[in-house]
Amino acid sequence: MYRTPEGKDIFVVDGHTHFWDGSPENQKNIHGKQFIDCFYAYHTGLSPKEQLWEKGKFEKYSADDLYRDLFIDGPDDVAIVQSTYLKDFYKNGFNTIERNAEVAKRYPERFIVNGAFDPRDGEKALEYIHFLKETYNVKGVKMYTAEWNGASKGWKLTDPDAYKCFELCEKLGIKNIHVHKGPTIIPLSKDAFDVHDVDHAATDFQGLNWIIEHCGLPRLDDFCWIATQETNVYGGLAVALPFIHSRPRYFGEVIGELLFWIGPEKILFGSDYAIWTPRWLVEKFWAYQIPQDIAAERGVQLTDEIKEKILGLNAARLYNIDIEAKKKALASSPFSIAAE
């Protein structure tokens, strides 16, 4: 729960968190080292100085670090932990569902654990989706289309194998498909995280919610266009939000575009923990106003009501969280007591 300076309590769902092991002991090869180094560069490049972590802690933090940063020092009521396997880079995977489920087990009411699968595994992927449902009762999955798999350096949401997987997800009620569409990195294709495949997949699978992490940046215009056409496409603010500190005016332009095109109901807060911690992000977001000229040009405002939607109400709707019931359940949790 985030308590505003005015004393209002805001329900916070952190739509994008991780519990990874990027330590040298777990790295399989140079790619594993470079992957966590890149994350660390994001962390040091966009965090306020007083929020910086040492490299060793960043590579592998403890479950207690996570509980504290999200729920005790941090304002999260519920955290969605995403799974990213990267087994070509890490011996035991980067953050597998086993690892995530383990950290969630101690405080189940606080976590939503999402799975992941790789459509390129064919039949095995379908079996694995059944396994995810039966074992963890997942309500969402994280798709990482740039992941390597043997000779393949990436895939598209519109691949026939991917469609078979989404059909199964829809049938099993795994409704929330989080898709990483972010900064231009691997693989080789000219636009590694091109967002156009979202358009087709979202049209063909109306029963699924497509949450595009990082809002497709740096292809914000394409993303906005698609999300405006497709009622079931949402934008996750992870990576865009930290600019609120280093380049607040730029953040104003991004959020201004999002509000203008896709509206306040379809934007989701996410810290991308442990790249960034939620406390400073939420505090700065609550205090933030879009610069006047940008707000006037786009005719949008970031009101308290809209902020509340972005911080929790929108995600609660996607994941069927009954907020009043959840508040009651959390009131007696050890974190609420520790935070008093």
Add this chain to the structure above:
Amino acid sequence: MATASVSDSRERELWRRLGEVNDPELDEPITEMGFVERADIIGDGGVEIDFRLPTYWCSPNFAFLMLDGVRKALDQLSWSPAYRVRLHDHMFAEEVNRGIEEGKTFGDIFAGLAGDEDIGALRETFSMKAFKRRQEAVLLNLRRQGLTDREILGMDLAAYDVARLGPGDAAKQKATYRAALVERFPARRQGDPLFVTWEGQAIPPMGLDAYLADLRAVRINMEFNGALCRGLKQTRYKELEVIDGEPTLVDFIMDRVPERSAPAT
């Protein structure tokens, strides 16, 4: 003395040429982004370049485009030196370095990996984005100068060349937009309109707001990459940031401060 001045002027020429190579995705000179880690002229006039991008994962086609640009820049040097360009710490460094040395195309280097990669179309996309971003800067500047939309859109190239666009980056923006316009429309004459769309259409004064919104979207995307790349590069290159003469917390975390001067914790 003579030798020293020759090497000085060659060095200036080298950096000037390198400064003409842009990161295609950001439309910023690679020298300003700090991607050229080292550019040395060795004893026999030969040139050695060390090149490093913000992350190991930067798209290899962008790396190729920049290194190809570097190769072309070096080919224009007045003393026609032998040169060696090395890309460091990149996931495809070996492939790219070997290919660049052998003068291969992107398709040749990544045959079998790159699929239907069309580097020509990619170049064109980047030229369009640069055109739009540069055009937006000039349009907004002229509006700030107090010109009406009708006056702005009525300008021709001749009027532009004598116009003063104000302080700061304005002079540079003026020149870069002119360059992009002439590159796109080589037959442009002095009496032709200064502002047209990438497709060559006139922009009606009534439609300028909507048109600017489109340009803004292009800039927002490019700035995202630019800001991210700068942040990542700074961390990767471990540049020392000193505030009031004291190392900051970042320096301690990045292990840039000698042990004995670290504070007790």
